[in-house]
Amino acid sequence: MHTEHIDYWHHPGLAGIALSQADLRQFSFDKHVHLDYHLGVVTRGGQRFIHRGSSYRLGQQGISTLNPDETHDGQSLGEEGYHVKVMSLPYSMMQALSGELGLGLVHFQAPMVEDPQLYQYFIRLHWLLTQGHCSNLAAQTHLLNFVQLTLQRHLGGPLRQASRASGLSESQLALCKQQFHDEPWQNYQLETLAAEVGLSKFQFLRQFKHSTGITPHAYLKRLRLEYAKKSLMRGDRVGQVAQQVGFFDQSHFNKAFKQAFLVSPRQFQQRML
Template identity: 25%
Template sequence: MRRKILKKSAHQSCGQPCFHRPPGLPFVEARSAADSQACYRPHAHAEWSIGTVDAGHSRFSVAGAEYRLGPGDLVLLPPGLVHACNPEERAAWSYRMLYLDAAWMRDFLAGSPAAAALAEQPWRIVGDAVAYRHFGDTFAAVNETTSANHFADCLGQLLTALAGQPLKTPATASVPAGIAAVRDWLDAHCDETIPLAELAAIAGLSRYQLIRRFVRHTGMTPHAYQLDRRIQRARRLLAAGAPICDTALAVGFADQSHFHRSFRERVAATPGQYGRRR
């Protein structure tokens, strides 16, 4: 089956990311990049993420393993899962992403055929032409600013196709209570300065034990996790139109250059590029 790849839009220059947040679909954000060599640090999203490779190859790191993705491959990630997806060395790739609000997805999945499969194993890698076609239809529904019902129809078909594929990925291990408590505390207080000793006390571990176990179960250190949560919050503020300087201060960055660097490392775009509407 021949795959149809969406052409680069007039708003998207070579290698630069393009973001689209249609007013009629406030629970979804679309991202695309063509011929990009931008790289990400390990990071997570507050939303569900669905993405596909349109051209080139990338190295996808998640749950302590690395996978090589190529044209037509798709990934589905639940909120909070640490990962990184970067082009192969000295190469470029083209990709598209959809980010879906977690609360909206919870309601949308309730009672759906895909719900049970995704509850058993929410993250997965799929290489299937039918699923790729459904992704293209869903992505187009966002960028054409169609009705919410049409978007939901397309997304439902996509999720059913993704959930129906045989698993190629190991089951996700549960997180110990102490590590989960630290993670939840960082989620609630990401904009504050929190001593490592305080986090260790919450977990009932030494500082050294906390760092080792937190990395094992989340894929990043407590400090990196806190920075990642700050950037997630910054994305929401910028998407709502907040000024960059105000956003940096609101999420806990006193140094603007540190904010710009941390944002770009995790979003592969500058705050200005991300906040720009089209």
């Protein structure tokens, strides 16, 4: 019987970087966002995902290039399932490296690219960092070489924002998101959030979803889980993390974390420390 499975790793020489690989068939990733850049490849089967309203198919030779805070989902293309390898790269690291290269703000123009050479490079790098037991210096060198090549080949210009005639304005959306990022633990009220941008709660709910692809509740819940992953990687206690990010109790936190990442918070932390 096929078992849905995700493994997580952290190389000691690469602070803040998370690596994972998964064998999935029935499991689907709901619409969500990330705090970091997510690069990934499929080595068996194929993955279908929706990004900014368009459908994409990720198979062999392609690399997903997902920017932070962009709503997307993910599921298998066929009944046979798929094998995927992913690398999560911190926002600050990517901006610093891009600045050194004179490339400006890192923003991938497309959520995936077809690049057979880079695809093979990613697979070798992922294996080296998760299975190869390489030194810190070797890990840092190979990673920087890969990121530099990726940025030089595929970094686009500023992404043109989609029309938000029926959604929140740029300033309204930024205000709401900033609150969520600054205080993810808060027990927000829909009426309060709506009033702060001059809308009724029904207008706010509809326009937030139009702008982001998910409801305010779903967006905040995912942010809480993303910040929880970072706290767990720092070694914070699971019960403490649940409280820090605003879950009602540890049981609710464990259930939400496993639904999103297929492992418990404690299992994730054991792999990342």
